[in-house]
Amino acid sequence: MSEKNAPANGSGSDALPEIPEVSAVPDVPEVAGTPVRPELRLEVIAAPTGQFGASDAGDTTGYGEHRGIVTLAPAAARPYGSWFDGVVDALIEDLQDAGVDPAAAIEKVVIEHDELTLFIAREHLLDVVRPLRDDQDLRFELCLGVSGVHYPQLAGRELHACIELMSLTHGGRQLRLQVACPETDPHVPSIVSVYPGNDWHERETWDLMGIVFDGHPHLTRTAMPDDWVGHPQRKDYPLGGIPVEYKGAQTPPADTRRSYR
Structure with missing residues (x-):
C-alpha cells in the first residue's frame, strides 16, 4: 500500500x-x-x-x-528478484499444463517490502493452490491461515481474502495470495480440501468479515453468537455493542458512552 x-x-x-x-x-x-x-x-x-x-x-x-x-x-515488473521469478514461472507452467490460462488466473504480481503477493481471480483459486502445494519446485505445504480486508472504496472488489502460505521444503519461503470479491457477491472458494488446517480460519473470516467460503464443510461462526446479525470487522459496521461485565464492573456499550455522544 x-x-x-x-x-x-x-x-x-x-x-x-x-x-x-x-x-x-x-x-x-x-x-x-x-x-x-x-x-x-x-x-x-x-x-x-x-x-x-x-x-x-x-x-x-x-x-x-x-x-x-x-x-x-502496483503490479511489479520483471525481473522480480530473489526467488520470486522462479516461483511465478513454475506456477505459470503448472497452470498451462492444467489447461488454465495464467493471465486469467493471476490478476497481478506485487512485490512490496521484499514480499511476494499474487492477486488471484477467485474462480481460479483452487487451480492455483493445488500446484503451489504439490509441485516439487514450489511446495508451499503449510497454510498459515486466511484473513479478510475491507476496502469500501473499491467498487466491485471491496472484500479481500488474504491467504498466507509457507514452504518448509524451501527454507521457510512465504507467499501471499489475495482474492477479491464484491460485497454484493461475497463468495470465495474454500481451500480446506487442499489445506485442511484452514478450516477454523475460514470460519473466523466469514464470521467477522462476511466472506462466504464456498465448499467449506461447516461454515459457522467462531467468535460471535450464532444468531448475530452482520460482520463486526467490516469498516461500515455501525459502532455499538452490548454491556460487558468485567470483574464485577459493568462496561456500557460503546455507542452509549459519553465520549461518543
Missing part, C-alpha cells in the same frame, strides 16, 4: 485531490505475456486530508493542507 502527496485542487481547505485516471498510469507490466488487467493498474482506496484523515473536527496537527492518495501496491 502506498501514499502519494498531491497538491490541493482549487481553493480552500476542503478541496480533494484528483484521482488519476487508470489510463494515465505508464509502464504496465506483463503477467504471462498478457498486460495486467487495466482496472487493476491503480486501485485507489482512500484520498485522505490532513495528517489523520479526520473530517469532523478542526485539524490541530499543522498538516491541514495535506492531500494524499492511498492506493494498493
